[in-house]
């Protein structure tokens with residue numbers, strides 16, 4: 001082990017004089033409490049260390065000890081269902097409310113292990129060595145235990161099925177070079193190194209989020225990346241939580257990065273009480289929460305984003321689809337800026353270090369749909385919130401992130417102020433590979449998806465222009481055709497884009513229901529245009545009897561009541577047929593339906 005002696009300390013950064021070799025990014029322990037740190041620079045006989053824990057009370061003269069390896073975390077089946085700090089040290093299931101200084105990553109738990117390999121078998125790197133489940137029996141489903149992605153060999157011995165500590169040896173390999181290697185259920189992996197895969201594959205399916213505006217207008221690929229920029233209080237956290245609860249990923253990794261403690265407390269209190277709509281079991285069973293609040297040491301925040309994505313990759317390597325929610329990447333960037341300032345680096349744009357952009361790229365690049373080494377396909381989809389100061393999307397974090405994400409879900413202050421949720425602005429948002437998902441939607445019985453999507457977006461775009469004009473000349477002065485455009489656009493907003501995260505019926509919307517709603521609205525617009533062409537006034541169309549039912553269909557008709565959409569559509573057809581008739585021929589029977 002190499003040693004160094006601390007010369008100076010400035011917040012989370014310390015300078016130390018080397019007494020042995022250190023390598024860049026080597027993990028170190030500082031002082032008698034063995035505080036966790038990382039070597040971020042080496043010049044001459046001096047190393048610069050970023051310390052991930054509170055440095056208050058440290059003095060020059062104390063020792064820094066090298067670990068001889070980069071900053072790494074212990075990955076294993078015990079991660080699911082638990083809450084960790086930014087360095088993957090458990091915050092739940094420990095005896096103390098706080099992480100003790102110098103504590104290393106996840107304390108091992110005891111799990112049931114079922115071996116999946118026999119003595120003499122050849123084990124490829126990253127292959128499955130067995131299954132692990134909770135010894136309690138009821139909680140937690142079985143998980144695959146993997147050999148590290150860089151270790152393969154011949155199985156020399158393997159334990160019998162039974163209960164073992166997560167870091168206990170369950171299998172011994174003889175490597176190609178004759179050395180032996182002991183494997184446990186979990187393994188250690190350096191956080192800044194992406195875990196290897198067989199190959200990346202292009203994604204043709206979206207991550208189903210359960211949010212209509214996202215799935216239908218701005219879909220993100222399974223294995224894709226999305227940014228959620230939004231000013232203060234526009235609904236980033238509520239949206240990320242809604243996605244965590246409602247998306248179709250197998251595993252959720254939720255990273256609370258530098259947000260206020262009370263916001264994180266909301267997540268921590270709520271998640272353990274939620275049931276998974278897909279399985280009826282606790283949602284926490286397939287969730288890992290990593291919490292690094294604004295009052296925790298700033299340097300650890302910088303590392304937390306890498307820990308979170310490494311955890312996500314670990315589950316991906318088991319052949320699972322993982323969604324990673326990061327709230328907020330701006331707080332991560334601020335940590336980067338603060339630590340960089342302490343190093344005395346030259347500040348770039350917005351005071352951020354010049355490497356902000358490449359760091360963001362490194363992070364988002366790790367999202368992918370892949371062929372794993374041993375478990376078929378798996379994916380990591382990344383969704384990162386951004387909190388631009390004063391909601392200005394031209395600031396560095398937003399503008400650099402834009403270069404690396406395919407889906408951009410812009411939250412709008414005006415919509416949020418009008419309590420229109422989710423406050424995603426349909427004209428400022430985009431999804432670059434939306435067209436790729438048309439076959440997927442067709443397979444869901446929504447072959448019209450791309451056409452309807454284009455139609456809705458065109459309407460919303462026309463609405464923005466017409467509203468500008470209407471402010472000048474007054475809405476009533478607009479030609480009837482344009483008044484109808486405004487009416488239909490308003491309906492798309494109200495009936496389709498608005499979706500409360502707190503409504504029991506509407507907080508998650510299944511693709512089948514989304515398709516039914518899209519179709520019904522498309523039909524409404526067709527009928528309204530036909531009625532207008534036949535001479536009906538826009539006011540008459542606006543006053544149609546089914547209007548309220550259409551506006552409220554998201555709240556009223558649940559996922560399991562799809563036939564009710566056909567009933568509503570039939571009513572709509574009847575009422576439009578009525579409108580098309582001149583008033584004097586009004587059929588009293590049909591009018592009664594209005």
Ligand SMILES: Nc1ncnc2c1ncn2[C@@H]1O[C@H](COP(=O)(O)OP(=O)(O)OP(=O)(O)O)[C@@H](O)[C@H]1O
Nearest residue numbers: 231232233234235236237238239421422500501502
């Ligand atoms: N989808 C939604 N459905 C219903 N209400 C919402 C929704 N999104 C946001 N809200 C309302 O807006 C409030 C603020 O939302 P949220 O805390 O998510 O904002 P934020 O962007 O995370 O704020 P901050 O910048 O402070 O982190 C919520 O408390 C809630 O009342």
Ligand SMILES: [Mg+2]
Nearest residue numbers: 236237259263
């Ligand atoms: Mg928030």
